[in-house]
Amino acid sequence: MTFDVKLIRRIRKEFPAAEVDPSGRKRAFLDNGAGTLVTRRSSEAEARARVDWSANVGNYFPESKGASDVILEGRKAVADLLRADGPETIVSGESCTSLLFSLSYALSRDFKGDENIVLTGYEHFANINPWAELGGMDLIKEVRFANFHLESGLLDMEHMKSLIDKNTKVVAVTAASNVLGTRSDLVEIGKMAKEAGALFVVDGVHHVAHGPTDVKKLGCDAYVFSGYKLFSRHGSYMYMKPEHIENLNPYKVDPSPKHGPEKWELGTRDQAMFAAIKGAIDYLVWLGDPSSKDVAKPGPQRSGKLKQTMEKIEAYEKDLSRIVLDGYGKILGLRYVPGLTLYGPRDVNVKMGRDPTFAFKLEGLDDHEVSKALWDDYALAVGAEDYYSRVPAQYKTKTMLRATFVHYNTREEVLAFLKALNEIATKKKK
Ligand SMILES: Cc1ncc(COP(=O)(O)O)c(C=O)c1O
CATH class of the missing domain: 3.40.640.10 (Type I PLP-dependent aspartate aminotransferase-like (Major domain))
Structure with missing residues (x-):
């Protein structure tokens, strides 16, 4: 992993809502494709x-x-x-x-x-x-x-x-x-x-x-x-x-x-x-070099730092995506969950890479039902919608479930997400 545990902890401190929702419930926020959480540097500024x-x-x-x-x-x-x-x-x-x-x-x-x-x-x-x-x-x-x-x-x-x-x-x-x-x-x-x-x-x-x-x-x-x-x-x-x-x-x-x-x-x-x-x-600049106290000068210097940050983010998200797709240990990744149809690239190494956005459906279950179960039973925020996109209609469906990970999401959150889907899919089979 390109971000170590200590850095992830610091990153999550930068996002006041990373751990809990406004009601105080500890949850994993995976609806980032609809809008990310806000960094405190942004809201304070x-x-x-x-x-x-x-x-x-x-x-x-x-x-x-x-x-x-x-x-x-x-x-x-x-x-x-x-x-x-x-x-x-x-x-x-x-x-x-x-x-x-x-x-x-x-x-x-x-x-x-x-x-x-x-x-x-x-x-x-x-x-x-x-x-x-x-x-x-x-x-x-x-x-x-x-x-x-x-x-x-x-x-x-x-x-x-x-x-x-x-x-x-x-x-x-x-x-x-x-x-x-x-x-x-x-x-x-x-x-x-x-x-x-x-x-x-x-x-x-x-x-x-x-x-x-x-x-x-x-x-x-x-x-x-x-x-x-x-x-x-x-x-x-x-x-x-x-x-x-x-x-x-x-x-x-x-x-x-x-x-x-x-x-x-x-x-x-x-x-x-x-x-x-x-x-x-400013937050992204900080993330490029969290130990530095220097303020990046606007122009090429700041631009260079931002590029470094975004490359680090990309590498970290690729690691998360690999787990989402392939699984970890006994926990099956999306490619293998029984009855789960995954839409989009199934491999993180496709030519252009892929964004950590995963659309899927579970056989025999309504998307909204799954989204509600993920929230009610597992405290996982995952959407079920058409996303204002042409895509669902091309697969002859109105909605899909979607989880989007960003760099403040952790490997533990990925595993919690996969475990929940494995359980829901297994329950359905029984
Ligand atoms: C790819 C893409 N384009 C455009 C939009 C719409 O952006 P805005 O809400 O700023 O109009 C979205 C929103 O989800 C999006 O995902």
Whole structure:
């Protein structure tokens, strides 16, 4: 394991709700795919900014200057996390859904009606409807979905390639499926998009907490993620190449700024949201080197530390995922639990690796029944839903159970989860 027991203990101290829920019940939180727990550094920073810098930006008194500073520092931290050029490339919004709607609207102003947009078959609807709406208004010809293999959960790259042609204006893909845990080969897909002269948009909402992100290496035109999936509160961020920030025309009111990220932001900003995401990113910087007292300088130094942290997280989560899939000692992993159907990659060593997100069903049992039993009898928070994803329907089902692990989850929690499923499955058989 890349995180030793002592470090895991320290990590869990950083999350006030890691051990117990608000009623005081000791439990394991495995619904991280729906939103992670919040690090205290994020909530404390948010509370401070809420009180100290409550004024609106643009004036001379300290509260107003402080608000501007908090917003700028938040943008800088996000830019370092994504390895983007600078704060001027980071747009904020209420949610990724709203940011993608803004983007699709701004792009559609130049469309003529014969264009197509290519997505994967495992997108969240946040990255479907913003594009499909354009079809509904005859602003594009169609949205095309690249198949994924139902058995392995992996994207059919040949099919993806075959869908992209000279009329493809946007290739928009999720970095990882929020149901299957499948990671998209973003570098290859990005190349396909560029060769066709299409824009390359990445939905990083599910993946951002699980590994390093480098928007420049990906060569993407836009990349979105949300704070509540990264140990912070709601509120979302979109990296955009500077030329798109400047040249596209999003919804805006006349007096709002005509340049820079503010041009894309509707109404006034909530400065506490920026303080909160910076708090979460400060936590990740700390995690890269917990013994160091040095404060990382914004820019390449902090960006480098964040990369190290995210690589460590990825390695630790891979260890957890291996146990989830293969089991440990006498405890069977998901691949072997009798009557359990597992969706998505069954091997942590697939080409792109996989996110620690596991969707499954237990034969003969209703998903909600299982979710309730996991909570009532085992204190395990595991969801049963459609996850706003196209995936369940493709397996001809409405819902699935889903457990998503993050780096504050422990091996003990993984084993408790597997033990519970083994017991539920065995009881069902009797
Ligand atoms: C892959 C993915 N994209 C987009 C979203 C929606 O994000 P938001 O709630 O910020 O609109 C989610 C939420 O679960 C998601 O998992």
